[in-house]
Amino acid sequence: DAGVTQSPTHLIKTRGQQVTLRCSPKSGHDTVSWYQQALGQGPQFIFQYYEEEERQRGNFPDRFSGHQFPNYSSELNVNALLLGDSALYLCASSPGVNYGYTFGSGTRLTVV
């Protein structure tokens, strides 16, 4: 049983560009969350999607947006990339509230 799958694993972008990261949740999971993890820090919550809608959002600017598809997969889009957006982006899925989340291995984004 595949867990959470994220693509790509690594990505290098230039400042000002836009990027799209993808996530396939674990089978049976309908809730997807995205996190940003800077080097040496704990993950920071970006937002969560459920039933194709953003259910909760963390303290991130509007440059960060997302989408959830009918098959529960999700995308994270970041516009106008800044050097400070360089981080590991993690996707986590869950079958519902108060269940444990399964995390993917992340996408390492480097902005130059």
Add this chain to the structure above:
Amino acid sequence: DAKTTQPNSMESNEEEPVHLPCNHSTISGTDYIHWYRQLPSQGPEYVIHGLTSNVNNRMASLAIAEDRKSSTLILHRATLRDAAVYYCIRGGSNDYKLSFGAGTTVTVRA
């Protein structure tokens, strides 16, 4: 705002138990206590979670104080694979995010 307090680091010997404390003195009655761990170069991994009663699973045990202001994650026999950063997280019933703090870095000596 992680809302929990953990020691920065702990060391253990292989095959010995590890007790990881967590303080969450401002916890509300509906907040769950979650534990995740993160091995180097990997995403966080779910360990265990609970509300009021002590919880056990194949990975660990979670002992929750009677007043719920603190809890302890217990790894019964540490292995080298248990070396990781362990995060204690409060989760509200209407709060879907996991608020990670700095966690406790666990080192296991062979």
